[in-house]
Amino acid sequence: xxxxxxxxxxxxxxxxxxxxxxxxxxxxxxTVPAGEICVLVGPSGSGKTTALKLVNRLIYLxxxxxxxxxxxxxxxxxxxxxRSIGYVIQQVGLFPHMTVAAxxxxxxxxxxxxxxxxxxxxxxxxxxxxxxxAEDGPRYPSQLSGGQRQRVGLARALAANPPLMLMDEPxxxxxxxxxARLQDEFLRLQQELRKTVLFVTHDIxxxxxxxxxxxxxxxxxxxxxxxxxxSILRRPADDFVAEFVGADRALKALALHTLGELExxxxxxxxxxxxxxxxxxxxxxxxDEHADVIAVxxxxxxxxxxxxxxxxxx
Amino acid sequence: MNLAAASGPVIPNFGQGSACERxxxxxxxxxxxxxxxxxxxxxxxxxxxLSAVAIGVGFVLASALALAGFRFRLLDPPIGFFADxxxxxxxxxxxxxxxxxxGLTVTTVEIALVSYTLLILYRNMIAGLRAVPPEALxxxxxxxxxxxxxxxxxxxxxxxxxxxxxxxxxTVSTVSIATVAAFVIPQGLGRPIFIALDQGVFKxxxxxxxxxxxxxALFADGLLVLAQRTLTPWTRSA
Numbered sequence: 001x002x003x004x005x006x007x008x009x010x011x012x013x014x015x016x017x018x019x020x021x022x023x024x025x026x027x028x029x030x031t032v033p034a035g036e037i038c039v040l041v042g043p044s045g046s047g048k049t050t051a052l053k054l055v056n057r058l059i060y061l062x063x064x065x066x067x068x069x070x071x072x073x074x075x076x077x078x079x080x081x082x083r084s085i086g087y088v089i090q091q092v093g094l095f096p097h098m099t100v101a102a103x104x105x106x107x108x109x110x111x112x113x114x115x116x117x118x119x120x121x122x123x124x125x126x127x128x129x130x131x132x133x134a135e136d137g138p139r140y141p142s143q144l145s146g147g148q149r150q151r152v153g154l155a156r157a158l159a160a161n162p163p164l165m166l167m168d169e170p171x172x173x174x175x176x177x178x179x180a181r182l183q184d185e186f187l188r189l190q191q192e193l194r195k196t197v198l199f200v201t202h203d204i205x206x207x208x209x210x211x212x213x214x215x216x217x218x219x220x221x222x223x224x225x226x227x228x229x230x231s232i233l234r235r236p237a238d239d240f241v242a243e244f245v246g247a248d249r250a251l252k253a254l255a256l257h258t259l260g261e262l263e264x265x266x267x268x269x270x271x272x273x274x275x276x277x278x279x280x281x282x283x284x285x286x287x288d289e290h291a292d293v294i295a296v297x298x299x300x301x302x303x304x305x306x307x308x309x310x311x312x313x314x
Numbered sequence: 315m316n317l318a319a320a321s322g323p324v325i326p327n328f329g330q331g332s333a334c335e336r337x338x339x340x341x342x343x344x345x346x347x348x349x350x351x352x353x354x355x356x357x358x359x360x361x362x363x364l365s366a367v368a369i370g371v372g373f374v375l376a377s378a379l380a381l382a383g384f385r386f387r388l389l390d391p392p393i394g395f396f397a398d399x400x401x402x403x404x405x406x407x408x409x410x411x412x413x414x415x416x417g418l419t420v421t422t423v424e425i426a427l428v429s430y431t432l433l434i435l436y437r438n439m440i441a442g443l444r445a446v447p448p449e450a451l452x453x454x455x456x457x458x459x460x461x462x463x464x465x466x467x468x469x470x471x472x473x474x475x476x477x478x479x480x481x482x483x484x485t486v487s488t489v490s491i492a493t494v495a496a497f498v499i500p501q502g503l504g505r506p507i508f509i510a511l512d513q514g515v516f517k518x519x520x521x522x523x524x525x526x527x528x529x530x531a532l533f534a535d536g537l538l539v540l541a542q543r544t545l546t547p548w549t550r551s552a
Binding site: 056058078079080081082083085087089091092093094095096097098106107110140142153156166 | 449451452463472474546
């Protein structure tokens, strides 16, 4: 997949602000494979947002290096670098004086695309993020809801089809119901687009849901653990990680799998759940119903097998 | 034989004017008809010219100062103080102060008028530029706009409502203050007012010129409101 995704490598990347004795990001080394979502998560002051902004050089790197597809970011022209990286922030930062369509067309205009192509691309993207090009394109940001604005922000970041996306708590200011929907839609989009994504959040549940890999930061800008959600939940590297992911990490790990992924027993009687139910919800159902076995159904409601409590917890 | 009363007011065209003029009535329409062409209309045109030049020059100067004060924050306090200082000098005093330097000329008048626009325009420009939402600036940088592109495409347009508000105030006050120009040069709508005062407070002429000043100020303000609506369509749709 050339063009569509880039590998990002942090190689002992360090940010030391002048006049401080402790670095904000301390010798960070991690590799984000092309096409994967890497979530940077940690308590505030752990340097996760700083690490993100080092990549598009909004914050100047003071030690080590960062490479995108093998090229050191300081070997590139800074505006070229930024135009090739999609950037989404929590406050969205839409330009209030531009229409939705003009906002989305920002980077293509900078790149000098012909007007016709910008218009077509803008319409395509607005539809992609669940807005209506004809209806919403001519509106101004002040006329949109918070969720709609963040969709426009996402469309703007995607406009020039960048191989890398930086997302800084993009859903942080949105109410929980809309946030969950945006997360789902973002994951669906990512299925298609397969961008490399660096995604900052302070919400471990969001990290587990969104990330192919999770980088957990601790105070002082060091990496506590970098692994898949499953490994982090099942084998936290130390007490800090264990505490950060929460005492219910076993339950969170259950939520990563569905009934359909189990080796099911023969069909039996019991409370019913569809095969795409996650194991955490299935366990909750068993506890609710005081049952020992779940009847697993297909999408049509036909019982295709069963799962016992032990099966769920294995 | 001179029958004119020695003590009464001296009215222009005394002896051949209408009854209204001879008794110094409040608003003699026949005088207006007779003197629109030779008195009021030329004064109005001069007034427009004096004001327009002052506002234009003031706008250019204030823009340059605002550019400096915005780009280099250290310059903002001294520029602001300078503009404050100019603004606080009473207009009559300022005209008098300038006469020994620049004489009884249009230049004197324009320097004074421009001085009064600077503070309002400068302060509004700086306030508008500073009020640009920081997240829009971050998005602009992150999207790869250069410093100049950010200024021209994001900061200036977003400062326009404040800039236009300043321009409106500066315009209305300049049109008003330009009346005092007649102390220095025989131009503008202040001229007929001074003449009428000199001739024993001829009410019609004072009222007519005064009303023209007000009408001109309101008209210019209205034009600027229209311009603002055209230039900043996003402010209408919230």
